[in-house]
Amino acid sequence: MRVPEELRYSAEHEWVAVAGDRARVGITDYAQDALGDVVYVQLPEPGATVTAAESCGEVESTKSVSDVYAPVSGRVAETNAALTDTPELVNSDPYGDGWMFEVEMSDPAELESLLDAAAYRRMTEES
Amino acid sequence: MPADLALLHDVVAGAPPALRLYRWDPPALSLGRFQPDDDVDRGACRRLGVEVVRRPTGGRALLHGGDLTYAVAMPRPPGAAGSVDAVYRLLASGLIAGLAGLGVEAAVARHDGPAGAVCFASQQGADLRVGERKLCGSAQLHRDGAVLQHGSILLTRLPFDETDLLHGPHDRAALHAATATLEELGAPFEPHAVADAVVAGFAAALDLRFTSTSTPAAQSAARHHVEVESGR
Numbered sequence: 001m002r003v004p005e006e007l008r009y010s011a012e013h014e015w016v017a018v019a020g021d022r023a024r025v026g027i028t029d030y031a032q033d034a035l036g037d038v039v040y041v042q043l044p045e046p047g048a049t050v051t052a053a054e055s056c057g058e059v060e061s062t063k064s065v066s067d068v069y070a071p072v073s074g075r076v077a078e079t080n081a082a083l084t085d086t087p088e089l090v091n092s093d094p095y096g097d098g099w100m101f102e103v104e105m106s107d108p109a110e111l112e113s114l115l116d117a118a119a120y121r122r123m124t125e126e127s
Numbered sequence: 128m129p130a131d132l133a134l135l136h137d138v139v140a141g142a143p144p145a146l147r148l149y150r151w152d153p154p155a156l157s158l159g160r161f162q163p164d165d166d167v168d169r170g171a172c173r174r175l176g177v178e179v180v181r182r183p184t185g186g187r188a189l190l191h192g193g194d195l196t197y198a199v200a201m202p203r204p205p206g207a208a209g210s211v212d213a214v215y216r217l218l219a220s221g222l223i224a225g226l227a228g229l230g231v232e233a234a235v236a237r238h239d240g241p242a243g244a245v246c247f248a249s250q251q252g253a254d255l256r257v258g259e260r261k262l263c264g265s266a267q268l269h270r271d272g273a274v275l276q277h278g279s280i281l282l283t284r285l286p287f288d289e290t291d292l293l294h295g296p297h298d299r300a301a302l303h304a305a306t307a308t309l310e311e312l313g314a315p316f317e318p319h320a321v322a323d324a325v326v327a328g329f330a331a332a333l334d335l336r337f338t339s340t341s342t343p344a345a346q347s348a349a350r351h352h353v354e355v356e357s358g359r
Contacts, residue, residue, distance in 0.1 A: 034210045039185070040161040055270070058160070060185040063253055064211045064267040065160050126206065 002029045009120035010071040026099040030124045035061040038090040043079040072110045074103040134200035135275040144201035148322040154192025159185045166244045184266035189246040193285045198277035215253045225328020229314045245289045247306045260307035281308040282316040
């Protein structure tokens with residue numbers, strides 16, 4: 001499973017890429033593999049407030065519906081419109097074109113609570 | 128369906144795992160969580176007296192009324208044991224053991240590719256088949272450290288099926304050929320008998336002891352009450 005070094009990770013298998021006060025969020029390679037073929041993604045609305053560790057969306061695969069959790073708090077600035085017609089991008093390119101939403105962070109210190117790549121890798125290997 | 132979600136919420140709040148078995152009266156068509164509403168022919172549903180409900184889980188349209196629906200809510204096991212596939216395997220072992228008690232040899236279905244609008248028209252890895260025909264379809268929801276899995280075990284055919292209730296071309300003959308009911312398999316298909324077998328299967332395969340809770344006064348405390356869902 002790919003675990004890019006430059007990203008931060010949540011215990012619920014979301015990844016975060018930080019640029020300034022913006023956090024881009026998606027689900028990890030481990031998560032997309034466990035879910036199976038993604039057929040629908042429900043994302044928070046742009047402008048919505050999300051809270052760290054709370055559910056803010058859902059992913060339906062052929063096998064299950066699972067919650068997507070916000071790894072950080074803030075206001076949703078943008079969502080990935082491509083996932084409406086091609087939800088399978090979550091499977092094929094989870095860290096790139098399969099990104100889900102971007103948050104203007106209200107408390108960047110929350111990033112400290114996330115896992116780095118090594119810790120996330122350990123978490124998934126210990127499973 | 129709302130009662131299934133309530134089971135999940137109870138488990139999230141700390142209640143023990145629960146198994147619920149129920150039938151539908153009147154018949155109802157349940158849609159998957161994100162299935163387009165446009166798939167449904169509402170006029171046909173009204174004419175046939177079929178209520179339309181939406182599941183909290185995914186998948187496609189499924190007609191209830193000739194089936195026994197089961198719902199399991201449990202804390203998600205830690206680590207890999209809590210994965211979607213692992214939970215399906217765990218609960219499949221209970222269902223397979225239960226069906227074996229009825230003389231039915233069921234197996235986990237192979238993945239047969241993308242599904243159309245009708246749940247039972249195709250097989251996914253979460254389903255149970257007898258030979259090549261689907262007997263039981265299931266779906267999962269993972270939320271807040273808990274899992275809800277519910278599914279439909281086909282007991283008998285209704286005079287109509289999903290192809291009568293959805294828009295677009297659907298092949299009734301193909302649906303029938305792809306599915307099997309317990310009645311068609313020559314197995315017991317009376318709901319209480321099937322429910323008892325499913326409970327026994329879960330108890331044996333998962334090493335569980337069930338305590339019955341919502342039994343009405345008329346039911347024996349030793350039997351598991353088969354509830355009736357009204358679709359609301």
